[in-house]
Amino acid sequence: MIELKDVSYVRLGTRDLDDALSFATGYLGLEVAETARNAAYLRSDDRAHTLCYFDGDPEDHTVGFEVEDEENLQLAAATLERLGHPVHAGTPEECDLRKVKAFIGFRDPTGNHIELVVRPERSGKRYFATRDAGITGFSHIGLYTTDPSRDERFWTEVCNAKVSDRIGDIPLMRVNEIHHTIALLASDRAGIQHVNHQVQTSDDVMRSYNFLHERNVPIVFGPGRHPTSGARFLYFKGPDGMVFEYSVGVDAIEDEEGHNPRQFGFEPSSFCKWGSKPAADFRR
Ligand SMILES: CC(C)c1ccc(C(=O)O)c(O)c1O
Numbered sequence: 001m002i003e004l005k006d007v008s009y010v011r012l013g014t015r016d017l018d019d020a021l022s023f024a025t026g027y028l029g030l031e032v033a034e035t036a037r038n039a040a041y042l043r044s045d046d047r048a049h050t051l052c053y054f055d056g057d058p059e060d061h062t063v064g065f066e067v068e069d070e071e072n073l074q075l076a077a078a079t080l081e082r083l084g085h086p087v088h089a090g091t092p093e094e095c096d097l098r099k100v101k102a103f104i105g106f107r108d109p110t111g112n113h114i115e116l117v118v119r120p121e122r123s124g125k126r127y128f129a130t131r132d133a134g135i136t137g138f139s140h141i142g143l144y145t146t147d148p149s150r151d152e153r154f155w156t157e158v159c160n161a162k163v164s165d166r167i168g169d170i171p172l173m174r175v176n177e178i179h180h181t182i183a184l185l186a187s188d189r190a191g192i193q194h195v196n197h198q199v200q201t202s203d204d205v206m207r208s209y210n211f212l213h214e215r216n217v218p219i220v221f222g223p224g225r226h227p228t229s230g231a232r233f234l235y236f237k238g239p240d241g242m243v244f245e246y247s248v249g250v251d252a253i254e255d256e257e258g259h260n261p262r263q264f265g266f267e268p269s270s271f272c273k274w275g276s277k278p279a280a281d282f283r284r
Pocket residue numbers: 142170172183185194196226227228229230231245247250271
């Protein structure tokens with residue numbers, strides 16, 4: 001069984017790196033850690049980076065998850081190969097680009113690019129952004145799946161994720177005590193559906209709603225409150241149509257053994273208890 005510790009980063013291709021960088025700093029509220037000729041590294045917490053925009057195909061999305069050590073990484077590689085997922089071992093140059101000690105890359109059953117990483121770099125400097133969005137850290141991702149039941153089995157049976165709740169067939173899965181780190185949303189293609197950052201207070205969510213709305217950033221869901229995790233949320237669109245979420249107040253699952261996933265109906269009130277409804281382009 002592969003043991004994931006946490007989500008580590010996302011890597012997003014873009015044809016307009018300057019535009020992506022100005023959105024990430026001026027609107028989303030991330031801090032530039034480093035820029036290179038064809039990539040920009042952004043921080044949201046004490047990690048060296050949690051988002052990398054690179055010059056490339058905007059459909060090219062990768063999610064990195066941290067595993068404990070190199071021994072676990074090798075075991076994970078063997079498990080994945082045995083199950084028919086070809087594994088790429090990161091070269092030293094590729095590890096440098098990701099600021100990790102070692103990593104492997106593979107595709108989940110839908111074809112999503114997944115990386116497992118060991119010893120992602122932290123920064124001695126505290127995260128300090130130019131726009132104060134109140135971000136406390138990168139927290140979870142929504143991932144597209146072409147077969148929710150199959151991919152739920154992959155994430156739970158191969159990667160030891162646990163289902164905290166389901167909305168219809170959307171599983172919200174945890175890899176640590178946080179309510180969820182991965183949500184699977186049905187689609188006809190692979191890719192990341194949304195990238196979540198936690199913020200400090202509900203005031204931050206509402207301040208951002210006004211800030212983004214006034215600047216014509218498309219708000220695609222919220223402000224609202226998820227009945228599942230209990231979080232207050234706001235979703236909006238960034239470069240290349242990527243959806244970003246701010247949320248605050250996500251539950252922790254403290255009774256790991258005693259928690260049973262709750263089944264919510266696939267209806268608006270399961271997504272938002274305040275009555276907000278997602279825009280048509282919230283997901284593709
Ligand atoms: C709409 C998506 C799948 C969703 C649903 C519930 C939560 C939550 O309980 O926090 C999310 O964060 C979501 O992104």
